[in-house]
Each structure stands twice: as C-alpha cells, then as structure tokens.
Amino acid sequence: MPIIHISLRAGKPEAYRQAIFDGLYRAMRETLNVPEDDQFMTMSEHDAANFRSGTAYGVARSADVVYIRMTVFNTRTPEQKKALFKRTAELLGKSPGIRPEDVFIVVLDAAKENWSVGHGLAQFA
Amino acid sequence: MPIIHISLRAGKPEAYRQAIFDGLYRAMRETLNVPEDDQFMTMSEHDAANFRSGTAYGVARSADVVYIRMTVFNTRTPEQKKALFKRTAELLGKSPGIRPEDVFIVVLDAAKENWSVGHGLAQFA
Amino acid sequence: MPIIHISLRAGKPEAYRQAIFDGLYRAMRETLNVPEDDQFMTMSEHDAANFRSGTAYGVARSADVVYIRMTVFNTRTPEQKKALFKRTAELLGKSPGIRPEDVFIVVLDAAKENWSVGHGLAQFA
Numbered sequence: 001m002p003i004i005h006i007s008l009r010a011g012k013p014e015a016y017r018q019a020i021f022d023g024l025y026r027a028m029r030e031t032l033n034v035p036e037d038d039q040f041m042t043m044s045e046h047d048a049a050n051f052r053s054g055t056a057y058g059v060a061r062s063a064d065v066v067y068i069r070m071t072v073f074n075t076r077t078p079e080q081k082k083a084l085f086k087r088t089a090e091l092l093g094k095s096p097g098i099r100p101e102d103v104f105i106v107v108l109d110a111a112k113e114n115w116s117v118g119h120g121l122a123q124f125a
Numbered sequence: 126m127p128i129i130h131i132s133l134r135a136g137k138p139e140a141y142r143q144a145i146f147d148g149l150y151r152a153m154r155e156t157l158n159v160p161e162d163d164q165f166m167t168m169s170e171h172d173a174a175n176f177r178s179g180t181a182y183g184v185a186r187s188a189d190v191v192y193i194r195m196t197v198f199n200t201r202t203p204e205q206k207k208a209l210f211k212r213t214a215e216l217l218g219k220s221p222g223i224r225p226e227d228v229f230i231v232v233l234d235a236a237k238e239n240w241s242v243g244h245g246l247a248q249f250a
Numbered sequence: 251m252p253i254i255h256i257s258l259r260a261g262k263p264e265a266y267r268q269a270i271f272d273g274l275y276r277a278m279r280e281t282l283n284v285p286e287d288d289q290f291m292t293m294s295e296h297d298a299a300n301f302r303s304g305t306a307y308g309v310a311r312s313a314d315v316v317y318i319r320m321t322v323f324n325t326r327t328p329e330q331k332k333a334l335f336k337r338t339a340e341l342l343g344k345s346p347g348i349r350p351e352d353v354f355i356v357v358l359d360a361a362k363e364n365w366s367v368g369h370g371l372a373q374f375a
Contacts, residue, residue, distance in 0.1 A: 001181070003192060003231050005132075007255075007292045014174045021177050037179035040229065042132040042171055042192060046292055049264045052271050054287035056251070059368035067253060067292060069321075071194075071231055078363040082372045089370025100369045104290065106253050106321055107364040113203040114232040118184035119225045120214025122207045126306070128317060128356050130257075139299045146302050162304035165354065167257045167296055167317060196319075196356055238328040239357035243309035244350045245339025247332045 001117055001124075002028055003040040007067040010045035016096040017043055020066065023091035031083040032076065040117075053104075065102040066092070073124070074109035081107055126240055126249070127153055128165040132192040135170035141221040142168055145191065148216035156208040157201065165242075178229075190227040191217070198249070199234035206232055251367055251374075252278055253290040257317040260295035266346040267293055270316065273341035281333040282326065290367075303354075315352040316342070323374070324359035331357055 006020055021041050028034045053065045068088070085105055092098040113125035129149060133142075146166050153159045178190045193213070210230055217223040238250035256270060271291050278284045303315045318338070335355055342348040363375035 001231075003194070003229070017174055025177075035181045038181035039177045039179035040192065041177040042169070043175040044169060044171075044292070044294060045175070046294075049267055050293040050295070052275075052289045052291040054289035056285045056288035057367050057373060061368065067290065069253070071233065078372070078375055081363055082375065085366035085372055086370040089366075102368070103366070103370060104253070104368060105366040106251075106360055108233060108321065108358060108360055109364070110231055110233055113206055114234070116210035116214075116228070116230040117182050118186065118227070118229060120211040120228060122203070122210055123182060125203055125207065126356075128319070128354070142299055160306045163306035164302045164304035165317065166302040167294070168300040169294060169296075170300070196358065233358060235356055235358055238331055239359070241335035241339075241353070241355040242307050243311065243352070243354060245336040245353060247328070247335055248307060250328055250332065 001038060001040065001115055002032065002034065002070050002072045005069045006041065006043040007046060007051070008043070008065070009051055009063055010047055019096035020092060023095060024068070024088060027084055027087040027091050031087050032072070032080055059101050061101050062099065064098060065104055066098060068103070068105040069108070070105065071108040071110050074111050076109070126163060126165065126242055127157065127159065127195050127197045129167070130194045131166065131168040132171060132176070133168070134176055134188055135172055144221035145217060148220060149193070149213060152209055152213040152216050156212050157197070157205055184226050186226050187224065189223060190229055191223060193228070193230045194233070195230065196233040196235050199236050201234070251288060251290065251365055252282065252284065252320050252322045255319045256291065256293040257296060257301070258293070258315070259301055259313055260297055269346035270342060273345060274318070274338060277334055277338040277341050281337050282322070282330055309351050311351050312349065314348060315354055316348060318353070318355045319358070320355065321358045321360050324361050326359070
C-alpha cells in the first residue's frame with residue numbers, strides 16, 4: 001500500500017510515463033515485498049512555469065527530473081528505503097532511460113492505522 | 126484544518142466532484158469535530174495514462190477509485206481515524222455513489238506547530 | 251531539500267506564479283538556511299470546481315488562497331517553522347501581492363533517511 005505521486009515536466013509520451021509506473025511497481029515488489037498488484041499511483045505533468053528544480057547537493061539535474069513522493073508504512077526500515085532508492089534509480093535508468101541525477105524521491109511515513117484501502121475500513125490497524 | 130487532496134480519473138461531472146468535497150467535509154465535521162467551514166481541499170483529475178490502481182488486499186477496485194490524501198493534526202486517535210474512514214465511505218457511497226471498494230484514504234499526521242492557516246502565524250503551536 | 255507543492259486557482263499569469271516560487275525559495279534560504287539552488291517545487295492550478303477553501307479559524311480567505319505543502323527534514327524546530335511561516339507570508343505579500351489571509355502552509359516532517367535527491371542514494375541517512 002504505498003501510495004505514490006509523481007511530478008514531471010509535461011511532454012513525455014505515454015510509454016515513457018507508463019515505464020515510470022512499471023519501474024516503481026517493480027522496485028516496490030523487489031525491495032518492499034509489496035503484494036501483487038499493489039499499485040496506487042498518480043502522475044501530474046507540469047508546464048515549465050509550474051515546475052522548478054535546482055542543482056543543490058552537487059547533483060546536475062536536468063529538465064527531465066522526476067519528483068517521486070511516496071507514502072509508506074512507518075515500519076519500513078532505513079535499509080529498505082535505501083534499497084528502494086537504489087533499485088528505483090536503476091530501473092528508471094533502464095526504462096524509460098532517466099538519468100540517475102534526475103530521480104528525486106521523498107518518503108513519508110504513515111502509521112498502520114492511517115490507511116483505509118477500501119470499504120471504509122482501517123485494514124492494517 | 127485537515128488539508129485534503131483528492132485524485133481521480135478525469136471525466137466526472139462537476140456535481141459528482143462537488144459531492145466528494147461535500148461528503149468529506151461532512152465526515153470531518155461528524156468524526157473529527159472540525160469547526161464550521163473548515164474546508165481546505167483540492168482535486169486533480171487524471172487521464173488513464175497518469176493514474177494507476179491495483180487490486181491488492183482483495184479489494185475489487187474499479188476505474189472510479191478515488192485517492193484521498195489527508196493531512197491532520199498528529200493528535201488524532203486511531204478511533205477517530207477509524208470513524209472518519211467509515212463515515213467517508215458511507216457518505217461517498219450515498220453521494221455521488223462511489224462503491225466502497227473505490228474509496229482509498231491515507232492520513233498523514235502533522236504536529237500542531239506545522240500549520241499556518243493564514244497571516245504567517247503558527248496558530249496552533 | 252524541502253520539496254514543495256503549491257496549489258492555487260487557475261488563471262494567474264506566469265509572473266505571479268514565478269513570484270511564489272521565488273518567495274518560497276528566498277524564505278527557505280533565510281529561515282531554514284537551505285543551500286544555494288535548493289529549489290524543488292511544483293505547482294498545480296485548479297478550476298474553481300476542483301478547489302475549495304473555507305473561512306475557519308477566523309481568517310477571511312479569498313479565491314486567491316494558496317495552499318503550500320512542504321516536506322522538510324524532521325530536525326526542523328518549531329522556531330524555524332514559525333520563522334518560515336512569517337517570512338513566507340511577508341515575501342508573498344510583497345510579490346506577487348498575496349494577502350496574508352491567503353497564505354496557507356502545512357509542513358510534513360521526513361526523517362533524513364527518507365530522502366534521495368539523485369543517483370539512487372540516501373544522501374542524508
């Protein structure tokens with residue numbers, strides 16, 4: 001049940017955007033052991049005027065930077081997050097071919113009782 | 126002061142989308158005791174290519190799934206969250222008629238000092 | 251590495267929206283001591299039907315309300331947040347001229363290990 005929102009500049013073809021979803025899903029399967037079809041993701045495309053990226057922390061980002069905001073259970077360990085970051089950058093590098101400099105991820109932690117994945121229930125509380 | 130963002134597939138009429146706002150507001154009034162006109166909500170509509178939903182956790186979601194991301198005070202109890210989930214699914218089921226399988230909610234907790242609801246002040250710190 | 255998302259009603263000229271980005275960046279530089287070019291921001295413009303704002307907490311908000319959702323290191327102090335809120339409202343008041351009533355900010359805290367600002371690494375863990 002991670003839920004993910006991806007923000008990027010407008011203009012990429014649909015196959016490119018689908019590859020981002022696919023890569024994230026695969027990275028979550030491999031590093032977080034999420035169950036099958038645990039895919040809850042949205043994407044927003046932004047005009048240049050509504051999107052800003054800097055070069056802070058010595059990373060040569062381009063206009064193709066992708067912001068990935070993920071909310072996960074607060075039981076995920078630093079090791080799992082580290083593995084997730086690494087695998088996500090690898091997979092998005094292969095397809096759709098995003099430079100590793102352009103993969104920006106931030107994770108938010110949410111307690112088990114903070115999720116309702118259907119039916120108005122708190123399934124994990 | 127919960128602040129809410131709702132993501133859904135594009136194409137629903139305005140009345141449908143307003144009913145989602147109305148239902149969430151009413152659910153917050155009834156279960157979180159938020160003050161009158163405590164309505165801070167945004168909605169984004171996504172093309173199919175920018176929206177993905179799976180069937181994980183045994184829930185038969187449809188293309189009408191609605192992702193509701195809420196940020197609330199970190200003083201809210203698990204019981205309040207449970208009541209909020211239940212009431213939200215009930216109300217959205219009545220109007221605009223969303224299937225309970227399609228109501229997906231995740232709550233983020235923010236400390237009292239993390240809110241500025243106007244005037245550059247930290248009103249609740 | 252704060253990452254920021256701004257939501258506002260559609261229709262403001264580009265210069266207005268750039269001034270919001272500029273003001274936020276300057277406020278972060280001055281109050282959070284973020285490094286140079288630490289600018290990671292996205293903006294979404296909403297039709298009236300997809301945007302709702304209330305008057306709760308005695309604040310006379312207008313249709314020009316701006317919702318600013320920021321994720322920061324969880325090491326930021328209440329004092330830093332207070333200074334950030336104050337300075338942001340001041341700067342957005344000067345340019346593009348947003349009323350202080352219309353500046354709504356919520357901060358989310360993310361641990362150091364929750365950030366990957368490029369290269370698939372957890373730079374701050």
